[in-house]
Amino acid sequence: MNTNINMAVLIDGDNIPSARVKEMMEEIAKYGNPTIKRIYGDWTRPGLSKWKNLLLENAITPIQQYGYTTGKNATDSAMIIDAMDILYSEKVDGFCLVSSDSDFTRLATRLREAGMQVIGMGEKKTPNPFIVACDRFIYIEILKKQTEEKVDNKESDVDKISEKEIHLIRTTINDLSDDDGWAFLGDVGSLIQKKQPNFDSRNYGFEKLTPLIKSTDRFDIEQRETSRSRHKLIFVRNKSKRASKAKKR
Incomplete structure (x- = not known):
């Protein structure tokens, strides 16, 4: 896999835990150079306050998106619109879509149709349609530092080979x-x-x-x-x- 390509990293802040952001960025660097790094969410919500320092440390740009209607995810729409704008700008060769939401299935498919390399990243609860729409999908649960694995030797997140x-x-x-x-x-x-x-x-x-x-x-x-x-x-x-x-x- 070509690690010299420029990539846009788009993160669904409403759907991804902040605890593994550093490991996520280190993993993404294996697949390309993240020249665009954006995270989407309603930053007026107290639940997203944990992201603040992490965004500064990892040079990720927060994109404010208000939830206009109860029960509707405005963050998804903003992220999809931005992805298409970036696609047409021709500034990147690939995308990393960080979400556990199947709403991004069609976006991943469209980006690949345009010749983009698409890396997906999300939790193990991610629906299969989004997973198979990507070139590669990485579970956040496995992005643990070696030191943490040695301290906590539990195998709860390790699947058995079937x-x-x-x-x-x-x-x-x-x-x-x-x-x-x-x-x-x-x-x-x-x-x-x-x-x-x-x-x-x-x-x-x-x-x-x-x-x-x-x-x-x-x-x-x-x-x-x-x-x-x-x-x-x-x-x-x-x-x-x-x-x-x-x-x-």
Whole structure:
């Protein structure tokens, strides 16, 4: 993924907790240069007061949006209008939409239709339509600093790898494998992301895809040296069902 692209970061202040804003901005920096950073909300509301110092520390511009009608989310409309204005300004190559609200599904789809890279970020309660409308979707719950993870060793936010994820990895390897069944892990990871935007090794307690795959004991892993690079390339292959059963015995 190209990390040199300019990105617009648009945050739904009514729908995102302020506690992880620093980790959110660090994560976004992996995917591009956040040249535009805006957060939307009714800043006259006491509930948004926690954002004040965080916005100054992270150079995020607050956009005031009054709630004109009870039960209607004016913040969503303001954010969508701004996104389209930014799109037509041609100043960015991608967007990061930070919200757990499915109302931004159509916006994400429209931005991708225009050739924009769209990163979504929200809580695990985010509806699936918004998730799949993005190129990649990252759960805020996994954005914890390593020091915090060591202090609090609870695994309440870590999902177990299910047969559904195993099947996703297995079929993706089949899609990319050579005649001997081997596939380059980098390509496997990229295709998995396209198939399931919210797939992230950190959801299952692993920093990278390689240790996640190793933990399942369902795949062969091979490191290969190349003449052009000092780094070894990692290839993976599906284990035969016979081999897996034999190992369990």
